[in-house]
Amino acid sequence: MIPELGHLALIIALIVAIIQGVFPLVGVLTHNGRLMALARPTAVAQFAALAFSYACLMHGFLNNDFSVRYVAEHSNSLLPTFYKVAAVWGGHEGSMLLWVLILSTWTVAVAIFSRRLPKEMLTTVLAVMGLISIGFLAFLLFASSPFERLLPAVAEGRDLNPLLQDPGMAFHPPMLYMGYVGFSVAFAFSIAALISGRLDAAWARWSRPWTTVAWVFLTLGIALGSWWAYYELGWGGWWFWDPVENASFLPWLIGTALIHSLAVTEKRGCFKNWTVMLAIMAFSLSLLGTFLVRSGVLTSVHAFATDPKRGIFVLAFLAIVVGSSLLLFAWRAPKVGLGGAFQMLSRESLLLVNNVLLTVACGAVLIGTLYPLFLDALDLGKISVGPPYFESIFVPLMAPMILIMGIAPFARWKAASASDFPQLLWLCMALALVAALAVPLLMGGWTFLAALGVFLGVWAILASLLVLRARGVSRLGSMSLAQWGMVVAHVGVGVFILGVTFVKAYESTSDVKMSAGESTTVAGYTFTFQSINEIKGPNYIAARARIEVSRNGQFDRLMEPEKRVYNVQRMPMTEAAIDTGLFRDLYVALGEPIDQKTWVVRVQHKPLVDWIWWGCLLMAIGGGLAAADRRYRIAARARAGGSAYSSAQA
Numbered sequence: 001m002i003p004e005l006g007h008l009a010l011i012i013a014l015i016v017a018i019i020q021g022v023f024p025l026v027g028v029l030t031h032n033g034r035l036m037a038l039a040r041p042t043a044v045a046q047f048a049a050l051a052f053s054y055a056c057l058m059h060g061f062l063n064n065d066f067s068v069r070y071v072a073e074h075s076n077s078l079l080p081t082f083y084k085v086a087a088v089w090g091g092h093e094g095s096m097l098l099w100v101l102i103l104s105t106w107t108v109a110v111a112i113f114s115r116r117l118p119k120e121m122l123t124t125v126l127a128v129m130g131l132i133s134i135g136f137l138a139f140l141l142f143a144s145s146p147f148e149r150l151l152p153a154v155a156e157g158r159d160l161n162p163l164l165q166d167p168g169m170a171f172h173p174p175m176l177y178m179g180y181v182g183f184s185v186a187f188a189f190s191i192a193a194l195i196s197g198r199l200d201a202a203w204a205r206w207s208r209p210w211t212t213v214a215w216v217f218l219t220l221g222i223a224l225g226s227w228w229a230y231y232e233l234g235w236g237g238w239w240f241w242d243p244v245e246n247a248s249f250l251p252w253l254i255g256t257a258l259i260h261s262l263a264v265t266e267k268r269g270c271f272k273n274w275t276v277m278l279a280i281m282a283f284s285l286s287l288l289g290t291f292l293v294r295s296g297v298l299t300s301v302h303a304f305a306t307d308p309k310r311g312i313f314v315l316a317f318l319a320i321v322v323g324s325s326l327l328l329f330a331w332r333a334p335k336v337g338l339g340g341a342f343q344m345l346s347r348e349s350l351l352l353v354n355n356v357l358l359t360v361a362c363g364a365v366l367i368g369t370l371y372p373l374f375l376d377a378l379d380l381g382k383i384s385v386g387p388p389y390f391e392s393i394f395v396p397l398m399a400p401m402i403l404i405m406g407i408a409p410f411a412r413w414k415a416a417s418a419s420d421f422p423q424l425l426w427l428c429m430a431l432a433l434v435a436a437l438a439v440p441l442l443m444g445g446w447t448f449l450a451a452l453g454v455f456l457g458v459w460a461i462l463a464s465l466l467v468l469r470a471r472g473v474s475r476l477g478s479m480s481l482a483q484w485g486m487v488v489a490h491v492g493v494g495v496f497i498l499g500v501t502f503v504k505a506y507e508s509t510s511d512v513k514m515s516a517g518e519s520t521t522v523a524g525y526t527f528t529f530q531s532i533n534e535i536k537g538p539n540y541i542a543a544r545a546r547i548e549v550s551r552n553g554q555f556d557r558l559m560e561p562e563k564r565v566y567n568v569q570r571m572p573m574t575e576a577a578i579d580t581g582l583f584r585d586l587y588v589a590l591g592e593p594i595d596q597k598t599w600v601v602r603v604q605h606k607p608l609v610d611w612i613w614w615g616c617l618l619m620a621i622g623g624g625l626a627a628a629d630r631r632y633r634i635a636a637r638a639r640a641g642g643s644a645y646s647s648a649q650a
Helices: 002-030 039-062 069-074 081-087 092-113 119-143 167-196 201-232 243-268 272-294 308-335 347-377 387-410 423-442 448-471 473-478 481-506 610-627 630-638 644-649
Strands: 508-514 519-522 525-536 540-551 554-559 562-566 572-575 577-580 584-593 599-607
Touching (some): 039 069, 092 167, 119 308, 167 243, 167 308, 243 347, 387 423, 387 481, 481 610, 508 519, 519 599, 572 584
Antiparallel strands (some): 508 599, 584 599
């Protein structure tokens, strides 16, 4: 009966979501306090029902209940317990349940940590999030139930996709969903502000920490997915501009613009319409990513193979959300003031230019992602838009953005002049130019793109650290967490750029046939194939090679890549051996066997590749520091009581 109880909990959650989405909103519009009071308890009740439903599904996996179709399709009795837990979100239905559970988690978090918001604003935000939940819960119950019975029950499950039997993929989806779904909070705040007609600095201050936290989770989720692709897929790449990769990158770009736009709206009252539109776009692109992954229109290692009819449901929901929010925006936007004036050279203008560049970059990636799908849908042929297109469009847009990123923190609000920028800033630019000229030559090959990458990376790091120098050592302790967060995140951008530049310009790769005793040399390292042995894992059999690495005739290390075949699905999987260092990775992966003694082996030397993920981590840490800034806690205490709302407007 446990699966039936889980299904019943979903039905209860849908009923509660309808109450949460409709009655409190009616209460706001009619100024009925009793109806508004329903928002918080229904948010908690919906979370409790969904948590219970999720626990029921997890119980099925942990107890090998193969009478449940979803469990039978994505688990196996030999699957390790850790991966049984991860298998709950390893397919379409379970991942959608996780999505809705995370949405309810965000809703409860807003209900708990925003209790001091004006009652009308908090009620409207929770009601909007309840309306979003209705759509996804209806999708689960009517098109994607994870509790469907399989009668008669099978004796054994089909096993979890071997690609997902990895720690990276166990943590990647929850992180990504926390970011995706987190933008629903920014969306809800924006819709609430539009309904109330009060788009001001107070609204931006309430929304900003939630938006930043969602951006942090999305950053970590994308980084984890990239890291997983690097070590699991066996080809040594970290980003391929895959349509599903792009589906997560699009809301990240708009989310980055949004958190900067919110900063201007909070500080100066500018960019109100721009900020609202970015919030709508960020969540809409999250829904678009859901459609691309679950509609069956894409073939990708990241996509769920599902019935296209389900994609139509998500597409219809996307159309309703985007259409209704844009109609509300069109109604309210003309009534919103422009906010404070600013000059052509000011911090506002520089942030505006960067936001425009981020939005244009998002549009370019969106076109490259969707254009092949439109051609295919209209029977106009099949084309593939790959890395050359994206890189040729993306780099020219991002280069000026990174330049402005280093300058903007030194510009004054309202109006700036050349005298505002410290002399050391131009020294930083000069040092970055010297590095761009010298470092590629030292690496053995100067190219324009390598020089540009070194210049931008060094410039971003030095200009960001100069913010600390400009404050003075004695005043560093007085810097707010938001200021520290900006510095750390911008340094992370520079570290990321250097990692991308070096690995793309200077990596070395050798694909060779090797048998016992044979060697190949890459980037000064000699790799000698010693032997290959068969080993048995909990639910797979693997061929494990022993490859000795030496440098200058001296033994350096032993690397042991594997080629696994999983018992149930018989799918071969590559487990690369990676030796990680601060300035390089050695990457060895087994290809296909030529005969019983000879294998194809891929050997790679990747300079600074790990800086890509260290840079992402620094960006996420910077975002976390900014979200924890003390002024948001002070503002929350200052807003106690309903009367604070009108004073905030003043």
